[in-house]
Amino acid sequence: MQHNLRTSWTRFGVAFDERIPRKGSVDLERLMMDTCVEGRKDPRALFGMIGWLLKHHDLVNVNRLIRMVKETKNTAVLGAVIDAVLEHAPRSSLRYVRKYCKRARKPEYVFEEIERSKVMRKLNEEENLPVWKTWNLISREMDTMEGGVAEKAFVLSRNGNLALRALFGTGIRAEILQYLVEHGEGNAHQIAQGVGQSYEPVYSELKTCEDVGLLEPISRGRATVYHVRPEFFQKTLKPLLAA
Numbered sequence: 001m002q003h004n005l006r007t008s009w010t011r012f013g014v015a016f017d018e019r020i021p022r023k024g025s026v027d028l029e030r031l032m033m034d035t036c037v038e039g040r041k042d043p044r045a046l047f048g049m050i051g052w053l054l055k056h057h058d059l060v061n062v063n064r065l066i067r068m069v070k071e072t073k074n075t076a077v078l079g080a081v082i083d084a085v086l087e088h089a090p091r092s093s094l095r096y097v098r099k100y101c102k103r104a105r106k107p108e109y110v111f112e113e114i115e116r117s118k119v120m121r122k123l124n125e126e127e128n129l130p131v132w133k134t135w136n137l138i139s140r141e142m143d144t145m146e147g148g149v150a151e152k153a154f155v156l157s158r159n160g161n162l163a164l165r166a167l168f169g170t171g172i173r174a175e176i177l178q179y180l181v182e183h184g185e186g187n188a189h190q191i192a193q194g195v196g197q198s199y200e201p202v203y204s205e206l207k208t209c210e211d212v213g214l215l216e217p218i219s220r221g222r223a224t225v226y227h228v229r230p231e232f233f234q235k236t237l238k239p240l241l242a243a
Contacts, residue, residue, distance in 0.1 A: 005035055005045040011158060012056075013150030014048040025161045025182070029065045036077040043111050043141065046081070051145035053085045053094070056155060059162050061170040062093045066100055067196065075101040076135040077110065083131050084142060093170075103136045110139035172197060172205050177214070180228050187223045 008026045010018040032049060039046030053060070069075050079101030082094045110132055114120045127140035156163040160181065164174040175195040179186060186194065192202040206226055209215040216229045 005031070005038055005042060006048070009035075009045065009048045009052060012052055012162075013155045013158070014052050014145065015148040015150075016044070016048065020158075025159065025178075028059065028162065029061055029068055032060070032065065032078070033068050033072060036081065037074070040077070040110060041112050043113070043143075046077075046110075047141075047143040047145050048148070050081055050084050050143075051149045053081070054088055054144055055149050056152065057085055057089060057092045057094055059155075059165050059170065060094065061165070061175070062096055063171065064175070064196070065097050069097060069100045074104070076104040076108070076137055079103070080110075080132050080135045080137055083134060084144070087131070101135075103134075105136070107136050107138055110137050111141070114139065172201055173209065176202065176205055176209065177228065180215070180226060185218075185225050185227050187225050191226070 006014075006016040007018045007020055008031050010016045011020045011026050012028070012031075032053075035045055035049045039049065069078065079098060082098045082101065085092055085094055086098070109115050109121065109124065114124050124138050124140045128138050129140060129142055131142060132139045152166070156166055161174075161178045164177050164181070168174045168177065172195070175197070176191055179191050179194045183190075183194070188199060188203040188206055191206070192199045195202070206215060210217055210226070213229060215226045217224045217226055219225075
């Protein structure tokens with residue numbers, strides 16, 4: 001998992017020495033949740049995420065992340081990560097996620113390597129940083145990997161899903177377009193299930209996208225199947241997604 005975390009963050013522009021395939025995409029919000037768990041075995045991965053969020057927190061789908069947080073028991077690490085970002089970007093939309101995160105019930109060492117040494121445990125308890133202490137967590141370390149995170153142009157050129165968010169915002173429209181780019185087509189029920197949303201907002205957004213010319217509807221029996229309009233894809237999206 002450590003290798004996978006670093007590979008995924010490398011795709012997003014964090015300077016880990018990992019090879020990444022040119023094709024494919026990474027689920028940003030799922031990666032954040034996984035890093036808050038598995039990154040406790042790999043501090044560099046967790047710090048890489050923090051550094052990335054400091055630069056690119058505007059690309060996070062906050063509503064989707066909140067849905068994931070509500071389904072997760074242990075969210076103290078994510079809460080501390082968000083606090084670290086908010087220290088530098090207090091207006092970040094991640095502040096809306098923070099209120100759904102919960103402190104650890106009992107004091108926990110952030111990183112597994114601390115627990116293996118009595119000396120390290122004592123040192124980290126004595127020098128615990130406020131950003132961790134707020135969440136009942138213990139660590140004297142916090143690194144933002146300054147200078148180790150790529151700029152927006154690099155990130156967007158290698159991640160079509162994030163390029164769509166940069167164009168259309170981080171809400172449901174970008175999720176729908178990403179689904180259609182990946183799957184080629186879909187009806188409202190399929191898309192709603194694929195993006196983890198209820199039917200009504202997906203259907204409403206599909207109709208809006210049809211009206212403004214982003215999507216092409218095709219009738220198949222009683223169902224309406226949607227495609228990204230070829231001319232729109234070729235003129236606007238394809239150069240971004242193929243970069």
